[in-house]
Amino acid sequence: MPLEKSPQPASPGHIAELADQCVQCGLCLPVCPTYALDRSEAESPRGRIAIAAALARGEADPTADLRTYLDHCLACLNCETVCPAQVRYGELLIETRRLIGPMPGRPxxxxxxxxxxxxxxxxxxxxxxxxxxxxxxxxxxxxxxxxxxxxxxxxLPDHAPAPRVRADSARPDQPLLALFPGCVASVEDAEAQQAAVTLLQAAGFAVMALPAFCCGAMDLHGGATAAAENAAKQVRQAWHTSGAGQLVSVTPGCLGTLRRALPDVRVVDPVELLAAHAQRLHFRPLKQRAALHLPCTQINVAGTGAALLQLLERIPALEVSSLPRPPHCCGAAGSHLLEFPERAARLRDATLRQVATLAPQLLLSSNIGCRLHLAAGIDTQGPPLPTMHPLTLLARQLQQETR
Incomplete structure (x- = not known):
């Protein structure tokens, strides 16, 4: 059975232990988006680890300057992928922000x-x-x-939001999945969620939708402990009543928080399941050039970047290219685009310059925050370029079996 509560808050001593794993090698610096912006040690993972250790040991107070360096972190987790000491930086960041509380002026x-x-x-x-x-x-x-x-x-998008997702198939001979709609995604990515249902059903799954509410990711990463735990309780309650075998979310940014709330439950990106049953899916041709933006969470949390590209390549005549890295983050990063809009815009501009090098007719991105952030930049800078969730495109091109 899943745990009835999230992991207990770490003690300052545990935060210091996590920080002590860092060997200060500096391999994280070339993949850190904020270090690339500022070229400041304090804006790098190892700089923030040193700050966290000092705060946990009582050797420093959470002054405005020190807090700013921690709050600037995008939690992209690129540093974890290259760390030879396997520092659990994401855990350290969450627990340090929990220790010092939400930043002043949080919207x-x-x-x-x-x-x-x-x-x-x-x-x-x-x-x-x-x-x-x-x-x-x-x-x-x-x-x-x-x-x-x-x-x-x-x-804020100009077009009307799609209707709420409908997912109520429950054939007894099919494995049952629960779809987590989330908060912003349940409104702004309802079309992608409906696309996921269509694709998963075509792949042989039954799907039911949970109620729409926030998983608590923004509160968890913002240090708002009580609100994050209340959201986690709501996640557990909804999951327990679902009767499903696995939980899926079309928003990679929710996966880590859902897994934290349900540590004994298999929580996956639908792309993983679709890629495993790709032989059941057939697509109509589409002669178009598409640029694929892979959000940090899709690469570093879901781990489905390669699988998504392989699925898109099954659409005949579609030319799809992944954006080069760097830049390593578009700057959306949950609530970061609202809390630090100028910094987020600088990171977005670097990403859009990479988009321009591919000269696409369509931009694909699976995280709703990233896609809205990129679309806002496109609207401001031009030229016009439609954006879409990759699952939406896959569902539109899906060849449905006639019976």
């Missing part, structure tokens, strides 16, 4: 809106009725002195 009101799907969907409907797309440039200029709200406005 709680805005995050509270984004993490409540009903309120977000209502807001989107109101925006459509008021023709927000027409007024967005003017409003953005008016919000120049409030960069967080300006970034939120520019990230």
């Amino acid at each position: 709680r009101r805005l995050l509270g809106l984004l993490t409540r799907p009903r309120r977000l969907r209502t807001l989107r409907q109101i925006a459509r009725r008021l023709d927000l797309a027409r007024w967005k440039p003017w409003l953005a200029r008016r919000l120049a002195g409030r960069p967080t709200w300006q970034a939120a406005l520019l990230t």
Whole structure:
């Protein structure tokens, strides 16, 4: 049975132990996006590890400067992939932020809106009725002195959100999967979630959808311990009533938090299951050039980047190329694009320059925060380029069997 609660908070002594694993070799520096931005040791993984150790041992106080270095971290986990000492940097970062609490000035009101799907969907409907797309440039200029709200406005899509996902197939001869809709994704990525249902059913699975709510990822990574634990309890309750054998999420950014809440449950990216049953899936040709942006969480948490590329290559005539790395992160990073919009925009611009080198007709990205962030940059800079979840494209090209 899954654990009834998330792992207990680490003690300062444990944080120091995690930090002591670092051998200060510096191999993490070339893959760290924030070190690339600032060329400052304090903006690197080993610099933050040293800060965490000092805070845990009481050798330093969480001053504004020290907090800023920790808060700037994108938690992309690129450093973990190259670390010869296998430092558990993600765990260390979460526990250190838990130790010092949420950063001052965290946009709680805005995050509270984004993490409540009903309120977000209502807001989107109101925006459509008021023709927000027409007024967005003017409003953005008016919000120049409030960069967080300006970034939120520019990230808000102009098109209407898709209907809520419908997933209720339950054939007894098929393994049952539970789909976790999430918060922002349940509104802005409902089409991709419906695509996942279509593809998984074609691959031989039965799928049911859990209620839409936040997994707690932004609170967990922001040091808001109580809110994150409340979300984890809601995840466990929904899972226990599902009767499913595995939990899936089309948003790679949710996977790590869901696995933390359900440590004994198999929580996977649908891409992993689809790739394992790819022989059951057949696609119509599509003569188009697509650029594939692989979010940090898809590479470093889900581990499904190669599998996704192989699935897309099954679409005849489709030319698909992955974005070069570096840059190693687009800058969205959960709530980072709202908390540090200027830094997030600089990272996004570097990513979009790489997109331009591929001259695509379509940009694919599986993480909703990354895709909205990139789309906002495209809208600002031009030229126009449609963006889409890769599963949406796969479902559109799927050849359905006729019976």
